[in-house]
Amino acid sequence: MQPLIHRAALLRAELHRPPAFNLFTLLRSSSDEVRLHSRYLAFLLNPQGAHGAGTKLLQLLLAALNIEGFDCTEVTVEVEYRNVDILIRNSKRQAVIIENKLYAADQDAQLHRYLQTLQGEGCQTYPPLYLTLDGRDADRRSCLGIDYQRISYANDILPWLEQCQQWVIREAGVRESLLQYIDLVATLTFQNQGHAYMDALKQTLRQNNNLLVVRDLQKAFVETLKDLQLEFWQALAQCIKDKYPELPKPSEAPTAEVVDRYYSATRDNRWYGLYYDLGFVQGSVYIELDHRFYCGYYCDAQSHPTAHAWLATLTQNVVNNGVGSGGLLWRYTTELNMKNPSDEDLMVLNEPVKRAQAVERMADDLYGLWGEARALYAAQG
Known part of the structure; x- marks a missing residue:
């Protein structure tokens, strides 16, 4: 190898x-x-x-x-x-x-x-x-x-x-x-490399038993992505706990099983993450993963219609990338693509300093949403 x-x-x-x-x-x-x-x-x-x-x-x-x-x-x-x-x-x-x-x-x-x-x-x-x-x-x-x-x-x-x-x-x-x-x-689309590099790699793969080794490396690559993602979630939860102790413990957090399913071919293997109850009103702030991380508000409209309407009003006045199926805002919080990571993404995931910087930015984004809701709630008495 x-x-x-x-x-x-x-x-x-x-x-x-x-x-x-x-x-x-x-x-x-x-x-x-x-x-x-x-x-x-x-x-x-x-x-x-x-x-x-x-x-x-x-x-x-x-x-x-x-x-x-x-x-x-x-x-x-x-x-x-x-x-x-x-x-x-x-x-x-x-x-x-x-x-x-x-x-x-x-x-x-x-x-x-x-x-x-x-x-x-x-x-x-x-x-x-x-x-x-x-x-x-x-x-x-x-x-x-x-x-x-x-x-x-x-x-x-x-x-x-x-x-x-x-x-x-x-x-x-x-x-x-x-x-x-x-x-x-x-x-x-990963098509930015010249033919010389790809041709040289292909010739290398055809030598000895390199193709068999690469098949093993492909599996190891995915397994390593799973490890890195789980470590990233754990680092994010710890950063939020240390930097923003006023937030409660997360009501939900990713597990190794959830991360494993994300890289499988099963359906409904996305949209999971860290969820924190707002506390002062029904609902929560969260960071979820589709292929990129995004943060937003969540509240069940049927169970808590008043709180949902209040958060929906807040949604109209806070910068966002869109409104989810629940009618509340979401916005991206990092450029990392966990499904098809670029070279830069892999460096962020694997280098402790860069990973810590990305984690802290995401923690700040989540807390920012919590703070927006908390400030409006306090202002309304």
């Missing part, structure tokens, strides 16, 4: 390309679905956009996705229209819905609801486009049996972006931004 790992380490040092400067990640989170990806994609798809390519970029995507019959004259492209990530419509009332999902969880009846909304407005709709990094299926609770088209950043958006380059070459600012965005998408 040692010669294989040693050889791979040498190849990485020699041929692996570290992340280059990228203006998008400097200004925004690389996984900001709405304010980065949806807005930039909508800009490219908008025939009136400053890219100067007219309808060509939109036509290229429609052709790549085999969407036929859509009239590209008098087109409008909107972001977050009735919560639809990207909506493309024309004067003939034809509509293309794009649901952009990098890491966020599907909401109940989400795709189904968007389709009904547009059809209710008299639009002729195509099957919604469900856009993810790797082309995964939508949750059945989101689509409720409707027909939809799976597309991915890796296999659909990245090739389309590369096609777009020749059509924006005269607009220097757009050309450079497109190059940066292509680099960002390639990084997110």
Whole structure:
């Protein structure tokens, strides 16, 4: 095993390309679905956009996705229209819905609801486009049996972006931004390494019994991720206890069994975490995991309607990334992706200092939500 790992380490040092400067990640989170990806994609798809390519970029995507019959004259492209990530419509009332999902969880009846909304407005709709990094299926609770088209950043958006380059070459600012965005998408989809590095690794794997060793290493990698995640949860709980002793003990906390299930193929293996009762009113603050960590409020509306209504009002005045199926806010609290961690994520998980910094930021975010609710409760007497 040692010669294989040693050889791979040498190849990485020699041929692996570290992340280059990228203006998008400097200004925004690389996984900001709405304010980065949806807005930039909508800009490219908008025939009136400053890219100067007219309808060509939109036509290229429609052709790549085999969407036929859509009239590209008098087109409008909107972001977050009735919560639809990207909506493309024309004067003939034809509509293309794009649901952009990098890491966020599907909401109940989400795709189904968007389709009904547009059809209710008299639009002729195509099957919604469900856009993810790797082309995964939508949750059945989101689509409720409707027909939809799976597309991915890796296999659909990245090739389309590369096609777009020749059509924006005269607009220097757009050309450079497109190059940066292509680099960002390639990084997110693990396609940012040159052929030399991958070819050298493949040749190494074909030597001796290295393929068998790699299969063992793959299993060990997943098992190590389980250990690191459980240690991360434990460190987070300890940080909250030490830094914010006024919070109660968590009413729920992840176990080794829960973390193990997260990396399995079973359904309903997400949405777990640390939950702390508010104490002064029914409900709780929490940090949960989908593929990324997020924090929010929880209260059962049926059991505690008054408290739920109070927290729902608070939700409208606190910065958030969205509202969950329970009607209360949630917002991301770290960039870590626990399902498909990037190189940077692995370094944070494995290096004590970086891990402690991430844990403390998350503890501060959770306490911030608790403090917002506590301050409003005190102000209302």
